[in-house]
Amino acid sequence: MNKIALIVGVVLLTLSSAFVPDGRQLPGIGIKDIDGSPFNTSEISNDGKPIIISFWATWCSPCKRELNAIADEYDDWVEETGVKLIAVSIDDSRNVQKVKPYVNGQSWDYQVLLDPNGDFKRAMNVNNVPHTFLLNGKKEIVWQHNSYSPGDEEELYELVEKLSAGESID
Amino acid sequence: MRRIFGLVLAVFLGQYSVAQEAEKKESNGELHGNFDIQAQYYNIDSAIGAPPVDERVRMNAFGNLIYTKGKFTAGLRFESYQNAILGFNDLYRGNGIPYRFFSYKMDDxxxxxxxxxxxxxxxxxxxxxxERGLGVDNVFDGVRVKFTPYKGIQFKGLIAKQRWYFDQSPGIVRGFDADFQVNEFIEPLSTAKTKISLGGSAVSKYQTDENTRFTLPENVLALSGRGKLSYEGFSLAGEYTHKFNDPTLDNGFIYKDGQTLFLSGSYSTKGLGINVSAKHTDNMFFRSDRDNNSVFNDVMINYLPALTRQHTYNLAATLYPYATQPRGEVAFQADLIYKIKKKTALGGKYGTTIAVNYSVVHNIDTTWLNDDLGARQGYETNFFGFGDRKYFSDFNIEISRKFNKKFKAKLTYINFIYDMEIVQGLGGKPVVYADIVVADLLYKFNRKTALRVELQSLTTQQDQGNWATIVAEFTRSPHWVIGLINQYNYGNSDKDLRLQYPFATVTYVKNANRLTLAYGRQRAGIFCVGGVCRVVPASNGMSVGITSSF
Known part of the structure; x- marks a missing residue:
């Protein structure tokens, strides 16, 4: 096992010479849409406009606070910038059947995806939820944020506005 | 192992300068990862029953690295436990790379x-x-192939061993799964409102028989079938699993087959969501080592989460959480969420949300056969027959409302009935009847500054008696969170145990990096993430947590 780890490590790190920190693309991972049908994350798109990807769970209070706070403003956000929010639930089979009733119950207008075994979460290097990514019009990940405090949505929206206006964010 | 990691690190640092130059070139591969470090310093505190910690300082840490280039992906995780923090199995000890893989994806x-x-x-x-935060990891090590011959049809096959801490479980697991999305591969149905999906799995484990008392099956097979039907807001889903004779330490080496049936129905429309589900579980411990019956749920092949609500408020989440009893249980759950429309008399300006949930779990109706010297079937059961012992029930209701731009409130009431003897395996412990009330209040001073307060009360005549908890969380977006929590066991029948557990945290967040410093007393409790729980003993001390993604 040690030898395999060594080989994988060396191969991986040799290839890492091609490491490019900016312009990170979304990995294409097979997960599910809110109805449980297969969905590949490479299909995520918003016609060249910014995309927010938010990892959440029905058992995560700060996640729900964040998505409910954004829900209050979401109509304006979409109208002003064309942004699209994709809420990726990491609920496993204990709660996954409650996701659609919860989303509808809260009247969210987000696109909701299901990641019940954490495959997309792992590919995106998410440690814990809530974790939010911001993608530019070229579907490159340009910003990410872990945890939620009330008011964080304001910072997020300022960045969305910049992207929408074609400015870069640093 | 240490030498390998040193080498890996050296190679990585050597590559760093190359990476800088590569920045301007066209992207032809990406490397990303994340870190998590949790370290704790333990004080001696015999009053709360904190076990002595010889090392004084302990740490859990890991780092993931994933490299992708087009259709190729490779990754590894380094883990370090020096020594594992309290509550983790101490078989997590030392350093290693227990996770490494590469995969290649062609069209199908x-x-x-x-x-x-x-x-x-x-x-x-x-x-x-x-579930890294709980020390649960039963990852496979072997080979997996996924094949999609036609849209809507997917086959998966695997042969692998399972992780057991820094070692592997002795059994070999072989699995095959077929999944059919009917509306996708039958073209005329692609626009139909009725959607159907079907699937089936076969899983077999192989472990040599070295038992001197019994002749044991070396190959154990389980089969599963599932289906889902949905029509607009309605959906109906079910899965049935049958496991053939699997005598193990868990079931006292009986040869009886095991089975699980899960059924779930839901309806939802804007502003309303309903879900009802039921589950029958009988003799369904399914591990890749028949001689392992660890309470940490080691080397489980299957996953049987509790059919109960997962609470988040401290007192409700960590004192009496239910965990599935794979030996046998019948469970039922109903869940309703309703949003009263905004700008109505009842709903207020922003609307009001009401959520109601009920779950109940009983033993299965069982007739014992006393055939230990014969066929060793153990017992007989009635399918979905409720036994007369209630393991758990939970009724809870939650009302949340935003009053204005500055103030939001949520009120929760919970009623638990909890059989400690069964759920925690503590003989002689009582059945606990508890009522919990929580007020969760959020006040925003301005766009960036907020204070959230939780007032929690738990009242019960049993176990440790009444508890009160106060949580205050001051946040200054986007960087700072200051939290204070105090739990007070004021109703303990033993006056010497009427203790307080104050705990303070300061968190700094910058993008995907988070640093937390904490100091205080932590009550013994059961911590759950997703469907699994871990018992954590009481502790007193200081801790540092760092998580980072890049």
């Missing part, structure tokens, strides 16, 4: 060698997953 074929996580159906026949 994906091959992975090394470690991989996987789930068939809802996981009740097979699920390899990780």
């Amino acid at each position: 074929l994906e091959i992975t060698v090394g470690n991989f996580y996987e789930q068939f159906g809802n996981g009740q026949i097979l699920r390899a997953y990780e």
